[in-house]
Amino acid sequence: xSPSEVIAAPEGQRETFxxxxxxxxxxxxxxxxxxxxxxxxxxxxxEPVCGYIHRMHEKMAENRSYAQFLPNTSRIDYLxxxxxxxxxxxxxxxxxxxxxxPRAEFIRVITSELNRISSHLVWLGAYLLDLxxxxxxxxxxxxxxxxxxLLEGVTGARLTYCYYRFGxxxxxxxxxxxxxTKEFVAYMRPRLDMYRALVTDNIILRKRLVGIAPISAETCxxxxxxxxxxxxxxxxxxxxxxxxxxxxxxxxxxVPNFPEGDCMARYLxxxxxxxxxxxxxxxxxxxxxxxxxxxxxxxxxxxxxxxxVAYAVEAARGRFMVHIVSDNKEIPYxxxxxxxxxxxxxxxxxxxxxxxxxxxxxxxxSLDLVIPDIDR
Amino acid sequence: xxxxxxxxxxxxCAFGLGGLGFALGPFVVVHxxxxxxxxxxxxxxxxxxxCGMEPIGDAWIRYSAxxxxxALVFVAFAVDVLYLIPVALVxxxxxxxxxxxxxVIFVGILSLVIVYAWKKGVFEWKRKxxxxxx
Amino acid sequence: MNPDSPQxxxxxxxxxxxxxxxxxxxxxxxxxxxxALDQHTPLLALLEQGLASExxxxxxxxxxxxxxxxxxASRGYHVEMTVAPERVVLAAQLMDSSGFALDTITxxxxxxxxxxxxxxxxxxxxxxxxxxxxxRVPRAAPEAPTISAVFPGANWHERETHEFLGIRFQGHPNLxxxxxxxxxxxxxxxxDYAA
Amino acid sequence: MEAQVECSQIVKFAVLDELLALGRANxxxxxTFGLACCAIEMMAAGASRFDLxxxxxxxxxxxxxxxxxMIVAGTINKKMAEAVKTLYDQMLEPKWVIAMGNCAISGGxxxxxxxxxxxxxxDKLFPVDVVIPGCPPRPExxxxxxxxxxxxxxxxxxWPRVPPQ
Numbered sequence: 069x070s071p072s073e074v075i076a077a078p079e080g081q082r083e084t085f086x087x088x089x090x091x092x093x094x095x096x097x098x099x100x101x102x103x104x105x106x107x108x109x110x111x112x113x114x115e116p117v118c119g120y121i122h123r124m125h126e127k128m129a130e131n132r133s134y135a136q137f138l139p140n141t142s143r144i145d146y147l148x149x150x151x152x153x154x155x156x157x158x159x160x161x162x163x164x165x166x167x168x169x170p171r172a173e174f175i176r177v178i179t180s181e182l183n184r185i186s187s188h189l190v191w192l193g194a195y196l197l198d199l200x201x202x203x204x205x206x207x208x209x210x211x212x213x214x215x216x217x218l219l220e221g222v223t224g225a226r227l228t229y230c231y232y233r234f235g236x237x238x239x240x241x242x243x244x245x246x247x248x249t250k251e252f253v254a255y256m257r258p259r260l261d262m263y264r265a266l267v268t269d270n271i272i273l274r275k276r277l278v279g280i281a282p283i284s285a286e287t288c289x290x291x292x293x294x295x296x297x298x299x300x301x302x303x304x305x306x307x308x309x310x311x312x313x314x315x316x317x318x319x320x321x322x323v324p325n326f327p328e329g330d331c332m333a334r335y336l337x338x339x340x341x342x343x344x345x346x347x348x349x350x351x352x353x354x355x356x357x358x359x360x361x362x363x364x365x366x367x368x369x370x371x372x373x374x375x376x377v378a379y380a381v382e383a384a385r386g387r388f389m390v391h392i393v394s395d396n397k398e399i400p401y402x403x404x405x406x407x408x409x410x411x412x413x414x415x416x417x418x419x420x421x422x423x424x425x426x427x428x429x430x431x432x433x434s435l436d437l438v439i440p441d442i443d444r
Numbered sequence: 445x446x447x448x449x450x451x452x453x454x455x456x457c458a459f460g461l462g463g464l465g466f467a468l469g470p471f472v473v474v475h476x477x478x479x480x481x482x483x484x485x486x487x488x489x490x491x492x493x494x495c496g497m498e499p500i501g502d503a504w505i506r507y508s509a510x511x512x513x514x515a516l517v518f519v520a521f522a523v524d525v526l527y528l529i530p531v532a533l534v535x536x537x538x539x540x541x542x543x544x545x546x547x548v549i550f551v552g553i554l555s556l557v558i559v560y561a562w563k564k565g566v567f568e569w570k571r572k573x574x575x576x577x578x
Numbered sequence: 579m580n581p582d583s584p585q586x587x588x589x590x591x592x593x594x595x596x597x598x599x600x601x602x603x604x605x606x607x608x609x610x611x612x613x614a615l616d617q618h619t620p621l622l623a624l625l626e627q628g629l630a631s632e633x634x635x636x637x638x639x640x641x642x643x644x645x646x647x648x649x650x651a652s653r654g655y656h657v658e659m660t661v662a663p664e665r666v667v668l669a670a671q672l673m674d675s676s677g678f679a680l681d682t683i684t685x686x687x688x689x690x691x692x693x694x695x696x697x698x699x700x701x702x703x704x705x706x707x708x709x710x711x712x713x714r715v716p717r718a719a720p721e722a723p724t725i726s727a728v729f730p731g732a733n734w735h736e737r738e739t740h741e742f743l744g745i746r747f748q749g750h751p752n753l754x755x756x757x758x759x760x761x762x763x764x765x766x767x768x769x770d771y772a773a
Numbered sequence: 774m775e776a777q778v779e780c781s782q783i784v785k786f787a788v789l790d791e792l793l794a795l796g797r798a799n800x801x802x803x804x805t806f807g808l809a810c811c812a813i814e815m816m817a818a819g820a821s822r823f824d825l826x827x828x829x830x831x832x833x834x835x836x837x838x839x840x841x842x843m844i845v846a847g848t849i850n851k852k853m854a855e856a857v858k859t860l861y862d863q864m865l866e867p868k869w870v871i872a873m874g875n876c877a878i879s880g881g882x883x884x885x886x887x888x889x890x891x892x893x894x895x896d897k898l899f900p901v902d903v904v905i906p907g908c909p910p911r912p913e914x915x916x917x918x919x920x921x922x923x924x925x926x927x928x929x930x931x932w933p934r935v936p937p938q
Contacts, residue, residue, distance in 0.1 A: 083506050085501055085502075085503060085505055086500040087494075088494045088500065089495065090494060090496055090497040091496050091497065091856050092495045092496045092804075092806055092835075092856065092860055093495045094805050094835050098807065098808065098809070098812065099808055099847075099853055101495070101497065103500070107508070108507060108508035108510065108511070109508075109510075118756065119755070119756060119757035119758060119759070119850075119852050120852050120853040120856070121809055121847065121850060121853065122757040122758070122850055122852070123809075123850065123883050123890065123891065124766070124883060124889065124891070126767065127766055127767060127887070127888070127889075130767070131885070131887070139882065140882070143809075146809070146810040147813065159654070162651070162652065162653075162654055163652065190813065193816075193820075205816075205820060206820055206821040207821075209816070209817060209820030210820070210821045210822060213820075213821075213822045226909075226911065227810055227813055227814065227909055228810060228908065285703075288679075288703075289677070289679045290679070290729060290730050290731060291730055291731035292679045292680050292681060292731040293731075298703065303703045303704070305703040305704075310701075310702075310703075310706050311706055311708070376655075376710065377653055377654050378653070378654030378699065378708070378710070379654050380654075380708075387681075387701070389681055389682065389699065389701075391654075391684055391697065391699060393684070393686050393697075401686070402684065402686045402687075402767075404682060406681055406682035406699065410735075411731055414730070414731050414733065414734050415731075424569065440848075443757055444757075476782065476784045477782050477783075477784060478782060478866075479782050479865075479866035479867060480781075480782065480783070482862070482865055482866040482868065483862075483866065483868070483899065484862050485861050485862060485898055485899040486855070486858040487862060488858065488859040488862040488863065491862075493836055493838060493863060495856075496856030496857070496859050496860045497856060497859075758890070759851060759852045764889070766889050771887070
């Protein structure tokens with residue numbers, strides 16, 4: 069018994085205090101509030117409080133037509149805006165049975181994967197900022213600017229693209245985009261090796277992440293966590309493989325997963341995913357078919373048949389599913405947005421039991437949350 | 445009172461006043477030059493900073509002993525540096541190996557605090573309380 | 579227009595493996611769509627048999643366990659089950675035991691029919707099967723048992739459905755507003771909600 | 774919001790104030806207050822390509838006590854309004870507010886009949902100095918906003934205004 073253990077307060081007078089890791093905090097990447105019941109440096113109970121950026125997306129969906137809701141889809145999770153628009157557009161196409169020309173499908177895959185890489189780069193910069201390293205943010209954002217230039221050339225926006233339409237994409241991809249994408253893939257691969265050498269193999273990062281906050285596959289399933297969180301716990305669940313949509317079955321790519329389930333596993337999954345996305349983009353650009361980018365017979369006023377339709381995509385944070393209930397009018401009756409960040413965060417209370425505060429911040433960063441994605 | 449004694453006295457008073465001035469000077473300057481009030485929208489200026497939220501509960505509770513031990517190790521080395529300052533003043537008069545050896549011995553003995561604290565597990569931040577384990 | 583039972587054609591080979599499934603993207607080569615419908619009939623049988631055995635003698639409300647295979651290409655889920663409110667927890671346990679994960683809980687306010695509907699979406703980490711469990715509750719006093727004991731992830735979904743539509747979940751540990759301010763007593767997603 | 778309370782200092786200097794204003798204008802420390810999409814563009818502005826540190830504004834202080842300007846980057850909703858007002862009060866004078874993006878200016882895309890959650894514009898809570906339209910505004914627009922605030926402080930514009938083509 070070392071003297072420091074003897075000095076600890078006796079049982080009855082043990083006091084915990086409540087700390088607000090509140091809405092305005094650099095570690096929460098937005099306005100998430102964590103009510104932490106702390107005992108010294110250890111977390112007794114962490115209760116996430118959400119709703120500080122609730123923007124009524126589902127209420128807006130109920131009084132706008134399908135086309136008017138498109139801009140909203142890229143503001144739910146603005147870091148992977150393409151995949152979110154892809155889900156909404158896919159759901160409407162699935163219900164209205166619209167044929168999307170193959171060239172549009174390929175363009176959707178290319179832009180979605182570029183968007184996934186840019187989202188992972190923002191996560192890399194912000195996560196290492198949480199762990200104390202400032203420089204990787206500058207490198208990651210520098211690479212990300214190259215992707216944003218490519219996407220801006222085609223869609224005109226940097227963050228909230230509204231590029232997909234029901235039945236295709238709104239304008240075609242020019243030669244500069246395909247050449248630029250090839251150059252970007254060639255440029256990015258050595259950069260990923262540099263990140264591996266500089267950041268992944270850094271002993272301080274390994275000390276902060278290896279073995280911290282392990283999450284079992286069973287916990288992920290119980291809470292419905294998906295994306296890099298469940299792939300970090302050993303389950304190779306990827307919506308692009310499980311429920312093949314768009315042109316993804318035509319490309320071969322692995323689904324990286326690591327069995328440990330700790331923060332390092334989730335980190336490695338995202339780093340590996342960037343390399344896989346580069347592979348997909350390379351294949352898609354090489355086999356980009358010619359032809360129209362917009363389906364021909366798209367009705368002016370879109371009315372979905374009565375009933376439910378669901379469409380799931382693999383967003384950067386996990387499984388994003390749009391569930392539309394329509395009653396044969398041009399305005400949807402109810403639109404449910406199943407967002408990955410909500411399920412990924414719901415396991416935080418259980419996973420952060422007994423962690424030290426800095427490890428809880430490392431766990432929070434490894435879940436890669438976008439708070440408007442939770443609050444919708 | 446011969447003048448030597450007066451000279452020293454003046455020197456000490458000047459030194460004391462200078463110290464006092466350094467201590468109280470900023471208060472005066474701030475009072476004069478800083479803005480008197482800040483604009484309010486919910487007059488919460490005095491509230492503790494807790495990410496924009498109302499702090500819950502009180503901070504005056506029994507903390508675990510590890511914080512105290514961490515502070516103790518810091519104080520030990522603060523005092524260590526305190527003694528090194530006068531040495532630094534006279535260190536380069538006529539350099540002798542003896543001064544260097546004395547210095548190393550002095551710092552060596554004081555750094556035994558680190559060895560003791562490390563062995564006692566202060567730096568591992570072990571959980572010293574009996575709160576419900578995870 | 580009661581959207582309760584979309585005319586899902588039974589057992590027709592609509593989405594056989596050969597024909598391009600998904601949303602019919604006729605890519606240069608044939609897209610392999612999700613597996614054929616018949617792959618789900620064993621699951622369907624398991625669920626219905628599971629529900630039937632639980633239900634014991636009283637088989638009066640036969641529709642309580644009407645489950646049917648649905649064409650994935652037009653609906654996005656493979657199996658759809660309509661369940662009475664008190665059987666929701668049982669359906670959740672069946673889903674949990676066969677390895678499903680809760681996707682989300684959607685509340686729909688059918689104002690015209692004076693009913694509210696709860697849609698439980700399930701996905702499976704290892705298999706492509708998607709299941710939708712429907713449950714109708716009267717609009718006057720919308721009540722449903724909580725499944726947060728089976729799926730802890732449902733805790734937040736139920737809190738959100740409660741605050742947006744006012745559907746009470748019996749046995750829920752902490753049914754306070756989740757996204758709206760703590761003292762919110764209005765239900766914004768109800769069709770008759772006036773700001 | 775109470776009347777404009779007199780909060781300038783006791784002792785005033787004519788010439789020194791201009792020097793003070795120039796010093797403040799070139800070292801505006803923003804409060805890290807990213808709410809939504811505009812926060813990503815604010816981070817991009819702080820990162821290597823757009824580089825806010827050319828204007829002395831790259832030190833993002835998390836604590837309101839050490840921040841000079843509050844860049845409201847995102848949507849303020851009613852549950853968050855209380856916290857925003859607390860943060861504004863906790864900032865020390867001289868302080869300024871930049872409303873970045875349409876949501877901070879007027880509620881932006883989330884204003885529709887029957888909306889129940891969004892505060893339509895941050896100027897309903899406290900006075901705003903500079904307004905940057907856009908959804909989200911580009912990093913260059915944020916830099917222009919900071920230059921506009923510097924112009925407001927020092928009275929003259931340090932960088933030549935680019936005439937719109």
